[in-house]
Amino acid sequence: MFTRRSALAAALTAGLPGLATAQSGQVVVGTWGGDYGDLLAANIDKPILGPRGLEVVQDVGPQDPRKTKLIAERQARRGSMDVCCLSDVDMFTMAQQGVFEPVEEGRVPNLARAIPSLKRPYSAPHIYSAKVILYNPAKVPTPPQAYADLWDPKYRGRVGLVDILHLQNMEAASLVAGGTEHDYEPGKKKLMELRSLDVKVYPSNEALAAALKSEEVWLTIMWLARGFMWKKAGIPVEHAVPAEGATSICFEMAVPKNARNRDGAMAYLNAALDARAQTAFADRMGYAPTVTDAQLPPELARQISLTPEQQAKLRTPDYEYIARNQVALIDFWNKEFKR
């Protein structure tokens, strides 16, 4: 998506920092497309950064190739992204590789108003949600109380999981087994139990949504935000916050060390934390704001936020545990559970 002129400008900006003004030029944002990308453009790129002379170019694609690109460009002097959007687990894994600039309040002032538990030294939290149980109220008249309810034999063949959330599913199973987010080992046995209860595994969120809609499956483990969107789309689901405690999911933004326009990228992170920009994501995508001063309409807040009690039990994934074990975990998931 580079024009020759913009590439030249980027090169000049990068090569001659003294000549470039701090917050101008081009910022390349590696992000998801669809609603997320559209909302970024409508609420951050155009209204906030446009007037300051920052031109935002979206490098749209799925998360996995973006991660791969970060690793592949790790050694390069100049990377192709200024801002990289990733979910929390992947962001931690990448940060471990030392590919990101530190993110501090000095350069991103809006971080001062971010929810403290979501702050990381290497990224800015953008939006967040919690892992909950989604169920079909017509087929499951008593709302489930805990993840453990998915193991009830009366729901044999009616529990669906999505393949791409293998880590999240393993964590939930571990909590059912009395374990913690710091060790998924106990969950393995539980998952094998679920397997013998004919759990269905779907390749994508869309496939799971179709199965929920056709009432092929009645229960699943999913992000609250996605449940909210599915409900809006007419899929018969309600959410229940598990007694074991919900786990947070946060979508974060970071600045690669080899970004061409680091100052512009930091300005982008700051704009993403702007209260006005944050509420739009809540309404359209069901993700809660990560800054304390963003006000949601009460009805919307009820549907996508946790109660203070639930909030108190909110778990943060053990990123370090995951990063250390993810190769072994995916092996278990593929070779034992799914086979």
Add this chain to the structure above:
Amino acid sequence: MGTLTLDALSRRYGATTAVERVDLDVAEGELVALLGPSGCGKTTTLRMVAGFIPPSGGRVLIAGQDVTRTPPHGRNTGMVFQSYALFPHMTVGQNVAFGLEMRKIGRAERETRVREALRLVRLDGMADRLPRQLSGGQQQRVALARALVVNPAVFLLDEPLSNLDAKLRAEVRFEIRALQQRLGLTTLFVTHDQEEALTMADRLVVMERGRVRQTGTAEDLYERPADAFVAGFIGRCNLLRGAPEGPGHFRAHGGALLPCLAAPAPGASVLALRPERIAVATEGEGLPARLATVTYLGAQTEYHLDLGGTPLVAIAPTPPESSRHRALAPGDAVLAHWDPAEARLLPAEPGDLPDDTP
């Protein structure tokens, strides 16, 4: 070997008629040539005999058997294709043996017959070659051997000489004819080359726009053409439009009154007169004419005559140098004479005459 009979054989493609009610009887051992300009339906007729094109109407009988609905592989015809159509992945021997294999003939007999067939076409010792290692003439002979070795009831040749050079063509023409006569092959032969047809065939069928114009021996067609098209297509011929004027005379459109055969064919509108049947003289009997051009052709000389506005071509043996006739030159007054029996009055259809403007 058997007879071949076409009975009102027709083929239509939508509104166009490729072959229209062709009747033909080929006797055992006879070679009949289908002759005509391209697009006249001769190849379509041959392919209907072979079974590659289903007729729209009429019947094909081989040795008295109606084979109209029989698929090609059940007809026992032996065909030589224009492109030879040898199997490129088989040796010469395998090519020739193919038809015998299809007829479930045992290995020993097969080998003997293949050897004989190859000897017949003078390709002994070539059995292990691949077709692409042979010259065009040799490939053609393999195609002949392959078609003959199965003793077909009818032998079909589709312009088999058109891919050979002129010298080879004359040679192969003779060879095929000799073979056909020696083996007594009932043969249908398609060609657009009238010399080829005249020299090889017992009888010829002249076709034009899907219809048979005339069937007969070479002499029949040359001496007694049925219509102006045949007269013009076989050999050279003066064809003059006009109308009979009393018995024994024909008024040409140019104005000349020409003596002709007394009894005209019904509907006759063309006078046909072969150039070599006209005598050109300076004295004696004949119609007065003016020489337009004189063309020396070696053995012959061609005279273009003008009979008071009616053009006529005459061809005569070139007179000896001592003869007064050698001195004839354009502009000279001469006399053109012919036996009135040589001047035939024939029917003509639009387009039959080369200079017709229908």
Add this chain to the structure above:
Amino acid sequence: MAALLLPATLLVLGLLVAPMAMLFRISLNEYSAAQMMQEALTAENYLRAIADPYYRDVLGTTLGVALACTLLALLLGFPAAYWLARMQSRWKSLAVILTLFPLLVGNVVRAAGWMALLGRDGAINAALRSLGLITEPLALLYTTGAVIAGILAVVAPYMILTLAAVIEGIPRQVEEAAANLGAGPLTGFRRVVLPLALPGVAAGCVLVFILCMNAYATPVLLGGPQFKMMAPAVYDQFVRGTNWPFGAALAFILLVVTLTLTIIGSTVLGRHSRSR
């Protein structure tokens, strides 16, 4: 001439060989959870992949699906290719475009179509249910059959067009000559058309086999999470497990197996067509 060839050769080397060489180098490295990859020279990744029954299964599934698809594409594609090659009407170019039509849609979009067709509430189940033939929907999606059908739809055009190009080069008169000599349609096909079409059969099979061995989107979307072929397994290692060395080793195993079978297959077919 050499001067003209040099830039092209360099380009091919750069675009084709260099990434492969890098991938091979990566496959000899060691995985480390902290640094993802550590420089090393070890065959450990290959040994692990070969020793692991899971990956032997995945490779077996991949081979089975690829062979089945190649064979089916050949059996179904030959009549279509023959018909296309022998077609003389003015609609021929339209027919060629229609054959190519499936390739105008991306694999993912096409797979979505199959999902709509094969799903529990898909067109097939809906039709069977409305006809009263079944009461419970059939499990069509996420089966080996669905993957084979999905891949077949992708590779069939390659097979058909490759075969059609070769069949077009077989003169119709050669077939007619066989018929004239007493060969029925089946015998004529077996003795004349098939042997002459063998180079096309070989080329089509090799092309299709390679495409099938490397299928990614179709097995993922139509086979479901439990169904594993090599390409998705490689992808898993690279982007989900972030184990590049092992992923690279798997990729090379896939490459070597595909290449070996391709060479064996085309040699056998090539020898067969020469010996005739």
